Amino acid sequence: MDIDKLSSGTCAISRSLAFVGDAWSALILRDASRGMTQFDQFRTSLGIAPNILSRRLKALTEAGVLEKRRYSERPPRDEYMLTQAGRDFVPILAAMAEWGRRYNGGGSPLSELVDRETGKPVRALVVDENSGRPLHEVALQLVMPEAAPG
Amino acid sequence: MDIDKLSSGTCAISRSLAFVGDAWSALILRDASRGMTQFDQFRTSLGIAPNILSRRLKALTEAGVLEKRRYSERPPRDEYMLTQAGRDFVPILAAMAEWGRRYNGGGSPLSELVDRETGKPVRALVVDENSGRPLHEVALQLVMPEAAPG
DNA sequence: CCGGATCCGAAAAGATACTG
DNA sequence: CAGTATCTTTTCGGATCCGG
Numbered sequence A, B: 001m002d003i004d005k006l007s008s009g010t011c012a013i014s015r016s017l018a019f020v021g022d023a024w025s026a027l028i029l030r031d032a033s034r035g036m037t038q039f040d041q042f043r044t045s046l047g048i049a050p051n052i053l054s055r056r057l058k059a060l061t062e063a064g065v066l067e068k069r070r071y072s073e074r075p076p077r078d079e080y081m082l083t084q085a086g087r088d089f090v091p092i093l094a095a096m097a098e099w100g101r102r103y104n105g106g107g108s109p110l111s112e113l114v115d116r117e118t119g120k121p122v123r124a125l126v127v128d129e130n131s132g133r134p135l136h137e138v139a140l141q142l143v144m145p146e147a148a149p150g
Numbered sequence C: 001c002c003g004g005a006t007c008c009g010a011a012a013a014g015a016t017a018c019t020g
Numbered sequence D: 001c002a003g004t005a006t007c008t009t010t011t012c013g014g015a016t017c018c019g020g
Helices: A003-008 A012-020 A023-033 A039-046 A050-063 A084-103 B003-008 B012-020 B023-033 B039-046 B050-063 B084-103
Strands: A066-072 A077-082 A112-115 A124-128 A140-143 B066-072 B077-082 B112-115 B124-128 B140-143
Touching: A003 A012, A012 A023, A012 A050, A012 A084, A012 B023, A012 B084, A023 A039, A023 A050, A023 A077, A023 A084, A023 B012, A023 B140, A039 A050, A039 A077, A050 A066, A050 A077, A077 A084, A084 A124, A084 B012, A084 B084, A084 B124, A084 B140, A124 B084, A140 B023, A140 B084, B003 B012, B012 B023, B012 B050, B012 B084, B023 B039, B023 B050, B023 B077, B023 B084, B039 B050, B039 B077, B050 B066, B050 B077, B077 B084, B084 B124
Parallel strands: none
Antiparallel strands: A066 A077, A112 B140, A124 B124, A140 B112, B066 B077
């Protein structure tokens, strides 16, 4: 679809989908959050063709969720690191993992999220920051600017 | 990419991406959460080609996040409703909206989420269900089954 | 008018080979 | 390693048509 239109639209959700409406991009962020930085790490982990990995890395870098950094001059070597925006997206991946486990968890054993410091399993839950209420208990209404009826 | 492989892989995140790694699917869920049920409502709201919409609705129905229900026999009319799985995905969309607002919020005024009952704005935050800590403050580690090094 | 199905050109994905 | 070039295959998206 038209990604440029998505990222400039009036819906805040669309603006995120501009990045992760593509599965590869989200999986790259996942691997980056696991500490991967190099082209070949991503390529091997994802089984992705190099040309499309290249394209995604460039797009994610231009979008500001990854940062390219040269860590060796001779030979020239670059690494990709999560920016603050990228790190802040990781909890959303965690929430997606929670959902995936609950509603599509059949078959083989699934990956788990743990707190790296305590070693305890983490269960992602989306709440309202103000009230603390879990959002799945709240009747949400998305209000578009300029009054668009639903 | 290969969606079937995604939805059967060992990573819980991948299993969610099988559904929303596609931007259209997520936007359909967004509109469904706004109360839309009919083919033409989605089509008009999204500006999507009918064949694509048809394909996505079928996929989302087979995936179990939408349910097709016939509400009129003559003429035959169907509506699409969120299932429990679909409703539980909405908080993730809310978290994505929050992120989109923070990191890609420039330009025109953006859509907002409000509590339909109180009318108050909702700020989505992903926390650990057990400790209550915001996940962006937690050092997360994704543990794959069968020990895969990062 | 609603809910699609069909057809076709354009675009993107994927595999593979190759280069600095 | 970290990509680029090239090629084939798949998917997308727009226009149009069809049955109820």
